[in-house]
Amino acid sequence: MAVPGNAGIGRKWSCHPIRYGDRDTFFEIVEQNAVDLVVVGPEGPLVEGMADALVKRGIAVFGPTAKAARLEGSKVFMKTFAQEVGIPTAPFKVFKSPTAARAYVRTLDVPPVIKADGLCAGKGVVVAESVSEALSAVDAILERRAFGESGAAIVVEERLHGQEVSVQAMCDGERMFVLPVAQDHKRLKDGDLGANTGGMGAYAPVPLVTPELEKRIRDRILEPTLTGMRDRGMPFRGVLFAGLMITPEGDPFLLEFNARFGDPEAQVTLPLLQGDFGQVCYACARGELEEGMLTIENRHSLGVVLASHGYPKNVRTGDSIRGLDEVESLEDVKLFHAGTRALGDRLVTSSGRVVTIVGMADSLQNARDRAYQACDMISFDGMQLRRDIGGRALS
Numbered sequence: 100m101a102v103p104g105n106a107g108i109g110r111k112w113s114c115h116p117i118r119y120g121d122r123d124t125f126f127e128i129v130e131q132n133a134v135d136l137v138v139v140g141p142e143g144p145l146v147e148g149m150a151d152a153l154v155k156r157g158i159a160v161f162g163p164t165a166k167a168a169r170l171e172g173s174k175v176f177m178k179t180f181a182q183e184v185g186i187p188t189a190p191f192k193v194f195k196s197p198t199a200a201r202a203y204v205r206t207l208d209v210p211p212v213i214k215a216d217g218l219c220a221g222k223g224v225v226v227a228e229s230v231s232e233a234l235s236a237v238d239a240i241l242e243r244r245a246f247g248e249s250g251a252a253i254v255v256e257e258r259l260h261g262q263e264v265s266v267q268a269m270c271d272g273e274r275m276f277v278l279p280v281a282q283d284h285k286r287l288k289d290g291d292l293g294a295n296t297g298g299m300g301a302y303a304p305v306p307l308v309t310p311e312l313e314k315r316i317r318d319r320i321l322e323p324t325l326t327g328m329r330d331r332g333m334p335f336r337g338v339l340f341a342g343l344m345i346t347p348e349g350d351p352f353l354l355e356f357n358a359r360f361g362d363p364e365a366q367v368t369l370p371l372l373q374g375d376f377g378q379v380c381y382a383c384a385r386g387e388l389e390e391g392m393l394t395i396e397n398r399h400s401l402g403v404v405l406a407s408h409g410y411p412k413n414v415r416t417g418d419s420i421r422g423l424d425e426v427e428s429l430e431d432v433k434l435f436h437a438g439t440r441a442l443g444d445r446l447v448t449s450s451g452r453v454v455t456i457v458g459m460a461d462s463l464q465n466a467r468d469r470a471y472q473a474c475d476m477i478s479f480d481g482m483q484l485r486r487d488i489g490g491r492a493l494s
């Protein structure tokens with residue numbers, strides 16, 4: 100079952116669309132259904148201590164405690180931790196005073212990246228193109244509190260260049276299972292143009308990340324994180340998502356951690372796994388992850404996000420979606436619902452990113468062809484999609 104779930108999940112499982120933050124109703128549902136395991140999906144409830152509250156009630160949780168979720172919930176915590184345990188990350192300084200932050204930014208020759216400390220629904224990072232843009236970001240976050248208390252402190256860090264990749268590891272506090280490396284496409288439009296979004300498509304595995312580089316990522320970033328968190332008395336159980344910059348020299352640097360699966364990275368990596376996924380979540384929750392519980396299929400996957408009219412700024416909802424049934428019956432194509440809602444016997448759009456269509460095949464090119472063939476079978480008014488997902492790896 101899912102809370103709140105969506106129209107896609109609702110076709111197979113029961114959904115309980117409760118109000119966000121209504122914990123009493125949530126715990127009632129958990130108790131009445133004798134739930135054994137809760138997988139907490141998004142970062143908000145994790146940072147607010149949902150895992151702690153469930154553990155207190157004796158229920159197994161796949162998802163970190165509030166303390167451990169600070170790897171995502173506080174950029175200051177994350178950067179300080181990375182520095183302490185020696186994880187390669189961009190040089191940075193932390194500020195609470197806008198005056199001090201402005202004075203520091205003015206000393207820089209190259210425009211920095213400004214990050215609000217707390218959760219800002221993906222909007223708290225400004226990769227400044229000029230010093231004046233960086234100064235404006237300081238004002239907006241620290242002075243005017245555009246993100247409320249999430250902007251009580253900022254990180255000012257050096258801008259890195261290269262290719263971004265996403266690495267997700269399912270962790271049990273001590274051990275981890277590393278999923279295939281994925282690459283997201285964050286900009287709205289082809290050629291990495293247009294507004295920043297939550298992600299418009301992804302593919303996996305990423306040819307840029309050789310087995311040798313993957314080992315370095317594991318040894319220099321993932322393992323030190325797991326060990327460092329355990330040693331600090333806040334073992335990380337759940338999905339550790341590392342957003343990395345691979346520099347032109349081939350060195351991995353940590354940009355961000357998430358305490359959850361990536362979206363759309365999950366849609367392209369989970370279908371490549373073989374094994375009992377629920378059992379693995381349960382094993383992670385109990386600190387009992389074992390080697391060999393999951394294996395990775397030797398295939399390629401590519402996912403394209405279909406987004407609503409106006410996404411990401413002024414999302415329009417309520418548009419009728421056509422063609423989903425036809426896509427559902429295709430072989431080697433997976434359809435993941437996000438912002439869909441049942442309205443009578445129709446399905447309508449209900450938020451910015453509507454569905455992700457994933458094609459799977461023995462090559463990236465074939466996976467891509469499959470995904471786009473399926474995309475062309477779906478339509479709704481104002482539908483937006485990128486036509487160049489995976490282009491960089493194929494060119």
Ligand code: AMP
Binds near residue numbers: 257
């Ligand atoms: P974050 O939430 O910290 O990952 O930042 C969101 C996005 O901003 C990242 O996915 C990158 O595209 C970009 N970004 C963050 N930090 C840096 C950096 N130091 N250099 C270049 N780009 C960055």
Ligand code: GLY
Binds near residue numbers: 297360362364
């Ligand atoms: N696609 C990046 C994220 O889920 O944060």
